[in-house]
Amino acid sequence: MGSRDLHQGATMTAMSGATIHQVAKAAGVSPSTVSNFLNGRPGRMLPETRARVEEAIRHLGYRPNRAARQLRTGRxxxxxxxxxxxxxxxxxxxxxxxxxxxxxxxxxxxxxxxxxxxxxxxxxxxxxxxxxxxxxxxxxxxxxxxxxxxxxxxxxxxxxxxxxxxxxxxxxxxxxxVDNVIGAQLATRHLLELGHRRIAFVSGALRSVNRRERFRGFRDALENAGLSPDDAIVWSGAADEPYGDLDVAGLGRRAAADLMRGDDPPTAIVAINDMCALGVSAGVRDAGLRVGQDVSVVGFDDIVLADLAAPPLTTVRQxxxxxxxxxxxxxxxxxxxxxxxxxxxxxxxxxxxxxxxxxxxxxxx
Amino acid sequence: MGSRDLHQGATMTAMSGATIHQVAKAAGVSPSTVSNFLNGRPGRMLPETRARVEEAIRHLGYRPNRAARQLRTGRxxxxxxxxxxxxxxxxxxxxxxxxxxxxxxxxxxxxxxxxxxxxxxxxxxxxxxxxxxxxxxxxxxxxxxxxxxxxxxxxxxxxxxxxxxxxxxxxxxxxxxVDNVIGAQLATRHLLELGHRRIAFVSGALRSVNRRERFRGFRDALENAGLSPDDAIVWSGAADEPYGDLDVAGLGRRAAADLMRGDDPPTAIVAINDMCALGVSAGVRDAGLRVGQDVSVVGFDDIVLADLAAPPLTTVRQxxxxxxxxxxxxxxxxxxxxxxxxxxxxxxxxxxxxxxxxxxxxxxx
DNA sequence: ACCTCCTTGTGCAACGTTTTACCAAGGCTT
DNA sequence: AAGCCTTGGTAAAACGTTGCACAAGGAGGT
CATH class of the missing domain: 3.40.50.2300 (Response regulator)
Structure with missing residues (x-):
């Protein structure tokens, strides 16, 4: 493939890449043999032949054309x-x-x-x-x-x-x-063990399996702790919000604002994932409260940024x-x-x- | 491949996707005509013919085979x-x-x-x-x-x-x-205007053009403010650290730790980008200092997370x-x-x- | 000597598309 | 009426692989 010093006619062909035919000619064998070397096992030929093919490939910088290969094989x-x-x-x-x-x-x-x-x-x-x-x-x-x-x-x-x-x-x-149910249970139980009883769940619309499972884990954990499902505070975004994936963080932030404005705001929030949790944290701060002290926040995923946040994010690692x-x-x-x-x-x-x-x-x- | 209910022969062909020949046959034209319809302009044939081709394509759910097309055209x-x-x-x-x-x-x-x-x-x-x-x-x-x-x-x-x-x-x-020099100048000038004089620049190895330019903007701004280049505190990672891209945030964090431990620590830090800045912020907090008060930090990029951090990150938007x-x-x-x-x-x-x-x-x- | 098998190859027909060259038929011009 | 465009369309040759079917040439068995 190199380029510099080709004055003789080979240039054009070298440019667009050598073909299996050229390799075959250079090695003094048929294209089939080259193909055999490349795909079928190379044991199908004399070591000497194999060496010549190898050398020709190396010398011409041959790379099989993927389109042709794909057309032929379908892969x-x-x-x-x-x-x-x-x-x-x-x-x-x-x-x-x-x-x-x-x-x-x-x-x-x-x-x-x-x-x-x-x-x-x-x-x-x-x-x-x-x-x-x-x-x-x-x-x-x-x-x-x-x-x-x-x-x-x-x-x-x-x-x-x-x-x-x-x-x-x-x-x-x-x-x-990952086992989302267990993950959400771990997160929720952690909050319960810390004494929280008013816990909110923040997510975009619950239209995906993982979100539903996380929600289930959340609810199960509450029930296991003797709380009624009605104690759960669920914030799943405005109905017109497609899935809340374009800007989960923004969604979390608005959610926190909403929740904190309420009569009896939660003391802890389970967010659907870390990006959402970072948004929630920002929203909590917007409301003049301190994350980790006034309000606990837990995420899901353990992205790199979870550990960099202030305070660093408690989360569920996948x-x-x-x-x-x-x-x-x-x-x-x-x-x-x-x-x-x-x-x-x-x-x-x-x-x-x-x-x-x-x-x-x-x-x- | 597929499996269930193939009794009639046509199924096989529908399975692997129709070819241009099948479309041609169905429309009662030649493959060339179908190809003309798809590529050359469709004005090349009678409206009636065109309609037949269109219908055949629709009916067979035909999609041109990319590999074949690529092999032929090279695109x-x-x-x-x-x-x-x-x-x-x-x-x-x-x-x-x-x-x-x-x-x-x-x-x-x-x-x-x-x-x-x-x-x-x-x-x-x-x-x-x-x-x-x-x-x-x-x-x-x-x-x-x-x-x-x-x-x-x-x-x-x-x-x-x-x-x-x-x-x-x-x-x-x-x-x-983006104009990295100007960007870094904006960031640095901002710090200078706030009164900072001991300003550090944190980056991985300065081996990329954008990083060097950002560094130049940083230095220029210092000089324009009458500071000598020697006043710049530069932290560019350990020599063995390839480029600091795998974990810029971690790098920033270590950098901040280093810097804050020093004799005469900087009061402000320019980070090579936002991820780095978030790491730096974490490092500053690790050292028991408050970002934005004890130490100012500015990033570059304006990623979504910049606005979610605590405190939100001052940065240069691209x-x-x-x-x-x-x-x-x-x-x-x-x-x-x-x-x-x-x-x-x-x-x-x-x-x-x-x-x-x-x-x-x-x-x- | 003949048949068989193994080794080391080769020839050729695809794969599905695009495109060049060509063709037939009709309409104009002269 | 002969020549020439134009229109609407087709045949066939690529593009670079792969893999099957086949072929020499020799070795081994009987």
């Missing part, structure tokens, strides 16, 4: 990643890990931001399919997968991330998620790196072997990380 | 995005915007995290090129582009984002960046959405027209956003 070394919004650091970090795993296996990652809009997801995944991509990590956690079902039935390998299996799911997929690696590995296996492991689920255990944003109930003011 | 509707780390919310947000612009034009975005490692970038971009991708947004801001030069000379369209033009740059590229759109638009034009606008640069004006993390110099303790 691409690309997986799709559909996240609500990569501007959320949690998804950013997830994308980083997924991409790392993919890179190590020679795969690439195609990024799609769906804002949890099913129609947008459908359109995206349709395109990915048309591009020959047969593996997708879908992170929207929508309860229904109907919008992508046709493709899954046609052979698309799907990993539903941050979403547990639901009745009616297609069989040809796997779910990878083993994200592991999950990302698992998602990719699974996808790769399915795509490469054809015929997928069907109906598997991977449920990871979350971990409570206690920091400064939670504390004992303040004396009544 | 793909994909641009590469190479960022230091998408886990940094700034790059996450940038990716979101770029992807939005791409989506609107029917393009996809391939995500690459380089950690500013030139070798990794080279390998990445080589692969993108081999994949037929002819447009890449490179965000590492490395002073030398030698590692990607061969490909650029062969026809790769490059947008160097967050990096101004350097002597020796290949001509076939454009630079899009018009990111505009820049992302410009980057994509340019790339698209180049890729589609072949032969690029050469040697152009786009330099955007930054804006100082004053929030609570900066304040007047505290009385000496």
């Amino acid at each position: 691409v070394q690309v997986v799709g990643l559909v996240v609500p919004s990569v501007a959320n650091p949690f998804w950013g970090a997830f994308a980083l890990h997924l991409e790392g795993a993919a890179l190590a296996a020679g795969y690439h990652v195609l990024l799609c931001n769906s804002a949890r809009d099913p129609e947008r997801e459908r359109a995206y995944i349709d395109e990915l399919w048309a591009d020959g991509i047969r593996g997708v990590v879908l992170c929207s956690s929508l309860p229904s997968l109907d919008h992508v079902l046709p493709l899954v039935e046609q052979g698309l390998n799907l990993v539903a991330f941050d979403r547990t299996a639901q009745a009616g799911d297609p069989s040809r997929m796997v779910n990878i998620s 083993p994200m790196a592991d999950m990302a690696a698992a998602a990719f590995t699974h996808l790769r296996e399915c795509v490469e072997s054809d015929e997928p492991a069907t109906g598997r689920s991977l449920l990871m255990r979350p971990e409570l990380v206690v920091r400064g944003s939670t504390g004992p109930v303040p004396p009544p003011r | 793909v509707q994909v641009v590469g995005l190479v960022v230091p780390s998408v886990a940094n919310p700034f790059w996450g947000a940038f990716a979101l915007h770029l992807e939005g612009a791409a989506l609107a034009a029917g393009y996809h975005v391939l995500l690459c995290n380089s950690a500013r490692d030139p070798e990794r970038e080279r390998a990445y971009i080589d692969e993108l090129w081999a994949d037929g991708i002819r447009g890449v947004v490179l965000c590492s801001s490395l002073p030398s582009l030698d590692h990607v030069l061969p490909l650029v000379e062969q026809g790769l369209n490059l947008v160097a984002f967050d990096r101004t033009a350097q002597a020796g740059d290949p001509s076939r590229m454009v630079n899009i960046s 018009p990111m959405a505009d820049m992302a759109a410009a980057a994509f638009t340019h790339l698209r034009e180049c890729v589609e027209s072949d032969e690029p606008a050469t040697g152009r640069s786009l330099l955007m004006r930054p804006e100082l956003v004053v929030r609570g993390s900066t304040g007047p110099v505290p009385p000496p303790r």
Whole structure:
């Protein structure tokens, strides 16, 4: 590929990249043999021949044309990643890990931001399919997968991330998620143990599986502590707010403002995730109260920023790196072997990380 | 592949996606005509014919095979995005915007995290090129582009984002960046106007263009205020720390710890970016000091989290959405027209956003 | 000597698209 | 009526791979 010193006619061909034919000619073999060297096992030829092919490839800087290969085989070394919004650091970090795993296996990652809009997801995944991509990590956690079902039935390998299996799911997929119920229970129990009894749950609309599960964990924990469900204070955003993914933080901030303005404001708040919790914290401060003292706040995810906040955020950690690696590995296996492991689920255990944003109930003011 | 209820033969073809031949047959025309309808202008045929083709396409749910198209034309509707780390919310947000612009034009975005490692970038971009991708947004801001030069000379369209033009740059590229010098000057002048005289600059190794420029703006502002360069306190990380992109925040935190432990600690700190500034703020608090009162901190970027921090972060805003759109638009034009606008640069004006993390110099303790 | 099998290859037909060159038929001009 | 555009459309050759089917040439068995 180099470039500088080519005066003889080879230039043009070197420019657009050598083909397998040129390699074959240079090595004095047929294209088939080169192909065999590259794909079938190289044991199919004399060591001497193999050496010549190797040398020719190296010398010409040959890289197989992916389009041609894909056209012929129907495969691409690309997986799709559909996240609500990569501007959320949690998804950013997830994308980083997924991409790392993919890179190590020679795969690439195609990024799609769906804002949890099913129609947008459908359109995206349709395109990915048309591009020959047969593996997708879908992170929207929508309860229904109907919008992508046709493709899954046609052979698309799907990993539903941050979403547990639901009745009616297609069989040809796997779910990878943290145990959101337990996670929310851990968070809520922590607040209860600190003595809180007026606890609010702040989220965007509860339209995704993970959010519903977290809510369930929250409610279960309250009930286990002998509180009635009516004691739960739930703030799920204005009805017109699509999913609260574009700006969860802003949503959290408004929520806190609302809640703190109320008659009998909560002494603790469980936020749907860390970004939301950071927004809630800001809202609490807006109201002139101190996070961790006047009001306890707990998040979910344990993004890097949780530890940098003031006070640092108590939260529920997801083993994200592991999950990302698992998602990719699974996808790769399915795509490469054809015929997928069907109906598997991977449920990871979350971990409570206690920091400064939670504390004992303040004396009544 | 698929499975369930295939009794009639047509199913198989519907499964793997219809081809242009099937569409042609269904419409009673030749493949060429269908192709003309799709690419050349549809004015090339009778309205009646066109209608039949349209109907056939709709009815069969035909989507052109990208691999075949790419093999034939050599083009793909994909641009590469190479960022230091998408886990940094700034790059996450940038990716979101770029992807939005791409989506609107029917393009996809391939995500690459380089950690500013030139070798990794080279390998990445080589692969993108081999994949037929002819447009890449490179965000590492490395002073030398030698590692990607061969490909650029062969026809790769490059947008160097967050990096101004350097002597020796290949001509076939454009630079899009905020004016980092002015930005850093704004930040520093703000601190000077508040009365600060002992000001520190915190960054990872100054190996990227944007960082050097920010540092220059910082130093210029000090000099303009009549301070000697020696008054500048510069903390650029341990020598063994590659670039400080993996964990800028952690770096900022350690930096603050170091600085605050010193004999004559600074009263204000300019951080290389917002993530770093958030880390610095955490470090300042670790040292038992109050951000915005005991120590002023200013960042760069204005990520969403800047406004959520406690206290909210004074910072320099980049018009990111505009820049992302410009980057994509340019790339698209180049890729589609072949032969690029050469040697152009786009330099955007930054804006100082004053929030609570900066304040007047505290009385000496 | 003949058949069989193994080794080390090669030839050729796809894969689904785009595009160049060509063609037929009708309408104008002269 | 001959020549020439124009219109509406087609045939066929690529693009660079892969993988099946086949082929020499030799080794081993009977």
